[in-house]
Amino acid sequence: NGLSARAKAAGKLYFGSATDNPELSDSAYVNILSNSEDFGQITPGNSMKWDSVEPSRDNFNFAGGDVVANLAAQNGQLLRCHTLVWHSQLPSWVSDGNFDNATLISIMENHITQTMTHFKGKCLHWDVVNEALNEDGTYRDSVFYRTIGEAYIPIAFKVAAAADPDAKLYYNDYNIEHAGAKATGAQRIVKLIQSYGGRIDGVGLQGHLIVGSVGSSAALAGNLNDFTSLGVEVAYTELDIRTTTPASSSALQQQATDYASVVSACKTVPECVGITIWDWTDKYSWIPSVFPGEGAALPWDENYQKKPAYNAILNAW
Ligand code: XIL
Numbered sequence: 001n002g003l004s005a006r007a008k009a010a011g012k013l014y015f016g017s018a019t020d021n022p023e024l025s026d027s028a029y030v031n032i033l034s035n036s037e038d039f040g041q042i043t044p045g046n047s048m049k050w051d052s053v054e055p056s057r058d059n060f061n062f063a064g065g066d067v068v069a070n071l072a073a074q075n076g077q078l079l080r081c082h083t084l085v086w087h088s089q090l091p092s093w094v095s096d097g098n099f100d101n102a103t104l105i106s107i108m109e110n111h112i113t114q115t116m117t118h119f120k121g122k123c124l125h126w127d128v129v130n131e132a133l134n135e136d137g138t139y140r141d142s143v144f145y146r147t148i149g150e151a152y153i154p155i156a157f158k159v160a161a162a163a164d165p166d167a168k169l170y171y172n173d174y175n176i177e178h179a180g181a182k183a184t185g186a187q188r189i190v191k192l193i194q195s196y197g198g199r200i201d202g203v204g205l206q207g208h209l210i211v212g213s214v215g216s217s218a219a220l221a222g223n224l225n226d227f228t229s230l231g232v233e234v235a236y237t238e239l240d241i242r243t244t245t246p247a248s249s250s251a252l253q254q255q256a257t258d259y260a261s262v263v264s265a266c267k268t269v270p271e272c273v274g275i276t277i278w279d280w281t282d283k284y285s286w287i288p289s290v291f292p293g294e295g296a297a298l299p300w301d302e303n304y305q306k307k308p309a310y311n312a313i314l315n316a317w
Helices: 003-009 021-025 028-035 064-074 101-118 143-148 153-162 181-195 217-227 249-268 308-316
Strands: 013-017 043-044 076-085 125-130 168-173 202-205 209-211 233-244 272-277
Touching: 003 013, 003 308, 013 076, 013 168, 013 217, 021 028, 021 064, 028 064, 043 064, 043 272, 064 076, 076 101, 076 153, 076 233, 101 143, 101 153, 125 153, 125 202, 143 153, 143 249, 153 168, 153 181, 168 233, 217 233, 217 249, 233 249, 249 308
Parallel strands: 013 043, 013 272, 043 076, 076 125, 125 168, 168 202, 202 233, 209 233, 233 272
Antiparallel strands: none
16 A cells, blocks of 8 residues: 555556655665655656766766666666756756757767667656747757757657667656646647657656645646647656745645645546656755745655645545
8 A cells, every 4th residue: 555556556557756866875765765655666856867877978877877777676666767858957068069950969869879778678758858848838948959940859759769669758848737838839749749750658747836726636637638639648757746835734735635636637537657756755855945935845744754645645546
Protein backbone atom coordinates (compact mmCIF):
# COMPACT_ATOMS: atom_id res chain seq x y z
CA ASN A 1 0.00 0.00 0.00
CA GLY A 2 1.22 3.46 -0.84
CA LEU A 3 0.95 6.21 -3.44
CA SER A 4 2.41 4.16 -6.28
CA ALA A 5 0.71 0.92 -5.25
CA ARG A 6 -2.62 2.76 -5.45
CA ALA A 7 -1.70 4.33 -8.80
CA LYS A 8 -0.92 0.89 -10.19
CA ALA A 9 -4.18 -0.52 -8.82
CA ALA A 10 -5.89 2.27 -10.79
CA GLY A 11 -4.19 1.08 -13.98
CA LYS A 12 -1.32 3.57 -14.04
CA LEU A 13 2.38 2.80 -14.48
CA TYR A 14 3.62 4.71 -11.44
CA PHE A 15 3.45 7.46 -8.89
CA GLY A 16 6.96 8.83 -8.45
CA SER A 17 9.26 11.57 -7.26
CA ALA A 18 12.17 13.61 -8.46
CA THR A 19 15.35 13.38 -6.46
CA ASP A 20 18.76 15.02 -6.67
CA ASN A 21 22.26 13.74 -6.07
CA PRO A 22 23.25 15.92 -3.07
CA GLU A 23 20.23 14.64 -1.08
CA LEU A 24 21.32 11.05 -1.48
CA SER A 25 23.83 11.43 1.36
CA ASP A 26 20.83 11.83 3.73
CA SER A 27 20.04 8.26 4.72
CA ALA A 28 16.64 9.03 6.29
CA TYR A 29 15.70 10.71 3.02
CA VAL A 30 16.93 7.79 0.92
CA ASN A 31 14.97 5.30 3.05
CA ILE A 32 11.67 6.98 2.29
CA LEU A 33 12.54 7.64 -1.37
CA SER A 34 13.44 3.98 -1.83
CA ASN A 35 10.04 2.71 -0.75
CA SER A 36 8.63 1.62 -4.09
CA GLU A 37 5.14 1.29 -2.60
CA ASP A 38 5.05 5.09 -2.46
CA PHE A 39 7.48 5.82 -5.30
CA GLY A 40 7.39 3.44 -8.23
CA GLN A 41 9.40 5.89 -10.33
CA ILE A 42 12.14 8.51 -9.88
CA THR A 43 13.50 11.38 -12.00
CA PRO A 44 16.92 13.00 -11.58
CA GLY A 45 16.24 16.66 -10.78
CA ASN A 46 19.51 17.89 -12.26
CA SER A 47 22.09 15.25 -13.08
CA MET A 48 20.97 14.37 -16.62
CA LYS A 49 20.81 18.00 -17.77
CA TRP A 50 23.18 19.29 -20.45
CA ASP A 51 25.45 21.23 -18.05
CA SER A 52 25.96 18.06 -15.97
CA VAL A 53 26.29 15.63 -18.86
CA GLU A 54 28.32 17.59 -21.42
CA PRO A 55 29.98 20.52 -19.62
CA SER A 56 32.39 21.06 -22.49
CA ARG A 57 32.13 20.03 -26.10
CA ASP A 58 32.14 16.26 -26.59
CA ASN A 59 33.25 15.79 -23.00
CA PHE A 60 30.60 13.59 -21.40
CA ASN A 61 30.12 12.90 -17.70
CA PHE A 62 27.36 10.48 -16.80
CA ALA A 63 28.44 9.82 -13.19
CA GLY A 64 25.63 11.77 -11.51
CA GLY A 65 22.95 10.35 -13.78
CA ASP A 66 24.29 6.84 -13.25
CA VAL A 67 23.86 7.21 -9.48
CA VAL A 68 20.15 7.96 -9.90
CA ALA A 69 19.68 5.29 -12.59
CA ASN A 70 21.36 2.70 -10.36
CA LEU A 71 19.23 3.71 -7.38
CA ALA A 72 16.09 3.20 -9.45
CA ALA A 73 17.28 -0.23 -10.54
CA GLN A 74 18.18 -1.20 -6.97
CA ASN A 75 14.78 -0.11 -5.69
CA GLY A 76 12.80 -1.64 -8.56
CA GLN A 77 11.66 1.82 -9.65
CA LEU A 78 11.00 3.11 -13.15
CA LEU A 79 13.15 6.00 -14.38
CA ARG A 80 12.06 9.16 -16.20
CA CYS A 81 15.10 10.70 -17.86
CA HIS A 82 15.26 14.50 -17.90
CA THR A 83 16.17 16.36 -20.14
CA LEU A 84 18.01 16.62 -23.49
CA VAL A 85 17.29 19.97 -25.19
CA TRP A 86 16.51 22.92 -22.92
CA HIS A 87 17.50 26.60 -22.88
CA SER A 88 18.28 26.48 -19.15
CA GLN A 89 21.14 24.73 -17.36
CA LEU A 90 22.72 24.79 -20.78
CA PRO A 91 26.50 25.35 -20.69
CA SER A 92 27.72 28.64 -22.14
CA TRP A 93 29.82 26.81 -24.72
CA VAL A 94 26.47 25.99 -26.36
CA SER A 95 24.43 29.12 -25.61
CA ASP A 96 27.24 31.60 -26.42
CA GLY A 97 29.12 29.56 -29.00
CA ASN A 98 27.78 31.44 -32.04
CA PHE A 99 27.54 28.22 -34.01
CA ASP A 100 25.96 28.22 -37.44
CA ASN A 101 22.83 26.20 -38.20
CA ALA A 102 24.55 23.02 -39.38
CA THR A 103 27.06 23.03 -36.52
CA LEU A 104 24.45 23.55 -33.80
CA ILE A 105 22.32 20.77 -35.31
CA SER A 106 25.28 18.40 -35.16
CA ILE A 107 26.08 19.46 -31.58
CA MET A 108 22.47 18.82 -30.57
CA GLU A 109 22.38 15.49 -32.39
CA ASN A 110 25.62 14.37 -30.77
CA HIS A 111 24.39 15.35 -27.31
CA ILE A 112 21.13 13.43 -27.76
CA THR A 113 22.75 10.35 -29.28
CA GLN A 114 25.57 10.05 -26.76
CA THR A 115 23.33 10.64 -23.77
CA MET A 116 20.51 8.35 -24.84
CA THR A 117 22.95 5.63 -25.88
CA HIS A 118 24.60 5.74 -22.47
CA PHE A 119 21.29 5.32 -20.62
CA LYS A 120 19.74 3.03 -23.25
CA GLY A 121 17.32 0.48 -21.81
CA LYS A 122 17.03 2.33 -18.49
CA CYS A 123 14.68 5.19 -19.34
CA LEU A 124 10.94 4.62 -19.48
CA HIS A 125 10.58 8.18 -20.77
CA TRP A 126 12.94 10.84 -22.06
CA ASP A 127 12.01 14.52 -21.90
CA VAL A 128 13.53 15.23 -25.32
CA VAL A 129 12.64 18.92 -25.48
CA ASN A 130 11.82 20.97 -22.38
CA GLU A 131 10.10 24.37 -22.14
CA ALA A 132 10.22 25.53 -25.77
CA LEU A 133 7.29 27.91 -25.37
CA ASN A 134 6.52 31.40 -24.11
CA GLU A 135 3.38 31.99 -22.06
CA ASP A 136 1.47 33.15 -25.16
CA GLY A 137 2.25 29.92 -26.99
CA THR A 138 4.91 31.36 -29.30
CA TYR A 139 8.38 29.85 -29.37
CA ARG A 140 10.81 30.82 -26.67
CA ASP A 141 13.85 32.69 -27.93
CA SER A 142 16.51 30.06 -27.16
CA VAL A 143 19.80 29.54 -28.98
CA PHE A 144 18.21 26.49 -30.60
CA TYR A 145 15.21 28.42 -31.94
CA ARG A 146 17.31 31.41 -33.00
CA THR A 147 19.87 29.33 -34.88
CA ILE A 148 17.83 26.42 -36.23
CA GLY A 149 14.21 27.63 -36.18
CA GLU A 150 11.27 25.48 -35.09
CA ALA A 151 12.76 22.51 -36.95
CA TYR A 152 15.11 21.96 -34.00
CA ILE A 153 12.20 20.26 -32.25
CA PRO A 154 11.34 17.60 -34.87
CA ILE A 155 15.07 17.10 -35.53
CA ALA A 156 15.65 16.39 -31.84
CA PHE A 157 12.80 13.87 -31.74
CA LYS A 158 14.03 12.13 -34.89
CA VAL A 159 17.51 11.65 -33.48
CA ALA A 160 16.07 10.54 -30.14
CA ALA A 161 13.86 7.91 -31.79
CA ALA A 162 16.89 6.42 -33.50
CA ALA A 163 19.06 6.47 -30.36
CA ASP A 164 16.68 4.54 -28.07
CA PRO A 165 13.69 2.98 -29.83
CA ASP A 166 12.27 1.71 -26.51
CA ALA A 167 12.16 4.97 -24.54
CA LYS A 168 8.94 6.96 -24.83
CA LEU A 169 9.73 10.41 -26.19
CA TYR A 170 8.15 13.38 -24.40
CA TYR A 171 7.73 17.09 -24.92
CA ASN A 172 7.66 18.64 -21.39
CA ASP A 173 6.52 22.11 -20.27
CA TYR A 174 4.90 24.12 -17.45
CA ASN A 175 1.72 26.20 -17.45
CA ILE A 176 0.10 23.80 -19.90
CA GLU A 177 -2.04 22.17 -17.19
CA HIS A 178 -4.97 24.45 -17.96
CA ALA A 179 -6.46 25.07 -21.41
CA GLY A 180 -5.13 28.26 -22.98
CA ALA A 181 -2.59 29.69 -25.39
CA LYS A 182 0.41 27.83 -24.01
CA ALA A 183 -1.39 24.46 -23.94
CA THR A 184 -2.47 25.11 -27.52
CA GLY A 185 1.15 25.88 -28.37
CA ALA A 186 2.22 22.53 -26.94
CA GLN A 187 -0.43 20.82 -29.06
CA ARG A 188 1.00 22.65 -32.07
CA ILE A 189 4.42 21.18 -31.22
CA VAL A 190 2.96 17.65 -31.13
CA LYS A 191 1.44 18.21 -34.58
CA LEU A 192 4.67 19.75 -35.88
CA ILE A 193 6.68 16.66 -34.91
CA GLN A 194 4.05 14.42 -36.43
CA SER A 195 4.01 16.49 -39.63
CA TYR A 196 7.73 15.82 -40.03
CA GLY A 197 6.95 12.10 -39.80
CA GLY A 198 8.57 11.93 -36.36
CA ARG A 199 7.65 10.00 -33.27
CA ILE A 200 6.40 11.80 -30.16
CA ASP A 201 4.87 9.47 -27.59
CA GLY A 202 3.88 11.80 -24.81
CA VAL A 203 3.45 15.27 -23.39
CA GLY A 204 4.69 15.98 -19.88
CA LEU A 205 2.69 18.56 -17.97
CA GLN A 206 5.11 19.74 -15.30
CA GLY A 207 2.43 20.77 -12.82
CA HIS A 208 4.13 23.52 -10.81
CA LEU A 209 0.80 24.67 -9.41
CA ILE A 210 -0.50 27.05 -6.73
CA VAL A 211 -2.78 26.16 -3.83
CA GLY A 212 -6.29 27.37 -4.62
CA SER A 213 -5.64 27.82 -8.35
CA VAL A 214 -5.69 24.22 -9.49
CA GLY A 215 -9.33 24.09 -10.58
CA SER A 216 -11.57 21.09 -10.97
CA SER A 217 -10.48 17.62 -11.92
CA ALA A 218 -12.96 17.78 -14.81
CA ALA A 219 -11.24 20.88 -16.24
CA LEU A 220 -7.80 19.34 -15.77
CA ALA A 221 -8.97 16.12 -17.44
CA GLY A 222 -10.52 18.04 -20.33
CA ASN A 223 -7.13 19.65 -20.95
CA LEU A 224 -5.40 16.25 -20.81
CA ASN A 225 -7.85 15.02 -23.43
CA ASP A 226 -6.93 17.92 -25.74
CA PHE A 227 -3.47 16.29 -25.85
CA THR A 228 -4.49 12.64 -25.98
CA SER A 229 -6.82 13.32 -28.91
CA LEU A 230 -3.63 13.97 -30.92
CA GLY A 231 -2.52 10.39 -30.29
CA VAL A 232 -0.05 10.93 -27.46
CA GLU A 233 -0.03 9.82 -23.83
CA VAL A 234 0.33 12.31 -20.99
CA ALA A 235 1.91 12.46 -17.53
CA TYR A 236 2.22 15.03 -14.77
CA THR A 237 6.00 15.15 -14.55
CA GLU A 238 7.00 17.73 -11.90
CA LEU A 239 3.98 18.21 -9.68
CA ASP A 240 4.19 20.49 -6.67
CA ILE A 241 1.49 22.80 -5.27
CA ARG A 242 2.94 25.79 -3.49
CA THR A 243 1.56 28.31 -1.04
CA THR A 244 2.81 31.28 0.94
CA THR A 245 4.94 30.27 3.89
CA PRO A 246 4.52 29.57 6.70
CA ALA A 247 1.54 27.56 5.46
CA SER A 248 -1.70 27.84 7.42
CA SER A 249 -3.61 24.68 8.25
CA SER A 250 -6.42 25.78 5.94
CA ALA A 251 -3.90 26.19 3.11
CA LEU A 252 -2.68 22.65 3.75
CA GLN A 253 -6.27 21.39 3.58
CA GLN A 254 -6.81 23.21 0.27
CA GLN A 255 -3.51 21.76 -0.92
CA ALA A 256 -4.79 18.26 -0.15
CA THR A 257 -7.94 18.97 -2.18
CA ASP A 258 -5.79 20.32 -5.03
CA TYR A 259 -3.50 17.27 -5.08
CA ALA A 260 -6.59 15.05 -5.16
CA SER A 261 -7.96 16.99 -8.15
CA VAL A 262 -4.78 16.36 -10.14
CA VAL A 263 -4.80 12.66 -9.23
CA SER A 264 -8.49 12.35 -10.18
CA ALA A 265 -7.83 13.98 -13.54
CA CYS A 266 -5.05 11.53 -14.30
CA LYS A 267 -7.14 8.64 -13.03
CA THR A 268 -10.05 9.39 -15.34
CA VAL A 269 -7.92 9.76 -18.48
CA PRO A 270 -6.73 6.32 -19.62
CA GLU A 271 -3.75 7.76 -21.50
CA CYS A 272 -2.42 9.50 -18.38
CA VAL A 273 0.32 7.05 -17.41
CA GLY A 274 1.49 8.47 -14.09
CA ILE A 275 2.35 11.36 -11.81
CA THR A 276 5.76 12.51 -10.56
CA ILE A 277 6.11 15.01 -7.72
CA TRP A 278 9.14 17.34 -7.88
CA ASP A 279 10.73 15.73 -4.83
CA TRP A 280 8.59 14.52 -1.93
CA THR A 281 9.72 16.56 1.10
CA ASP A 282 9.58 20.33 1.60
CA LYS A 283 13.14 20.04 2.89
CA TYR A 284 14.50 19.60 -0.63
CA SER A 285 11.88 21.43 -2.68
CA TRP A 286 13.21 23.88 -5.31
CA ILE A 287 10.29 26.28 -4.72
CA PRO A 288 11.61 28.57 -1.91
CA SER A 289 14.78 29.32 -3.88
CA VAL A 290 12.89 30.40 -7.00
CA PHE A 291 9.66 31.83 -5.53
CA PRO A 292 10.69 33.72 -2.37
CA GLY A 293 8.04 33.54 0.36
CA GLU A 294 6.42 30.46 -1.16
CA GLY A 295 6.90 26.78 -0.53
CA ALA A 296 5.41 23.95 1.55
CA ALA A 297 4.56 22.50 -1.86
CA LEU A 298 5.05 18.77 -1.30
CA PRO A 299 3.14 15.99 0.53
CA TRP A 300 5.76 15.58 3.27
CA ASP A 301 6.98 18.47 5.44
CA GLU A 302 10.59 19.39 6.17
CA ASN A 303 10.73 16.86 9.01
CA TYR A 304 9.52 14.03 6.77
CA GLN A 305 6.06 14.05 8.36
CA LYS A 306 3.13 13.39 6.06
CA LYS A 307 0.87 16.39 5.41
CA PRO A 308 -2.87 16.18 4.60
CA ALA A 309 -1.94 15.92 0.92
CA TYR A 310 -0.53 12.43 1.44
CA ASN A 311 -3.82 10.79 2.37
CA ALA A 312 -5.65 12.88 -0.19
CA ILE A 313 -3.45 11.50 -2.97
CA LEU A 314 -3.72 7.96 -1.60
CA ASN A 315 -7.50 8.08 -1.51
CA ALA A 316 -7.92 9.88 -4.83
CA TRP A 317 -6.41 6.91 -6.68
C1 XIL B 1 14.97 22.61 -11.18
C2 XIL B 1 15.71 21.84 -10.10
O1 XIL B 1 14.77 21.22 -9.24
C3 XIL B 1 16.61 22.78 -9.32
O2 XIL B 1 17.41 22.05 -8.40
C4 XIL B 1 17.52 23.54 -10.28
O3 XIL B 1 18.27 24.49 -9.56
C5 XIL B 1 16.70 24.25 -11.35
O4 XIL B 1 15.89 23.29 -12.01
N1 XIL B 1 11.30 22.80 -14.73
C6 XIL B 1 12.12 21.73 -15.03
C7 XIL B 1 13.08 21.23 -14.01
O5 XIL B 1 11.97 21.12 -16.09
O6 XIL B 1 14.25 20.73 -14.60
C8 XIL B 1 13.43 22.30 -13.00
O7 XIL B 1 14.23 21.72 -11.98
C9 XIL B 1 12.17 22.93 -12.44
C10 XIL B 1 11.38 23.58 -13.53
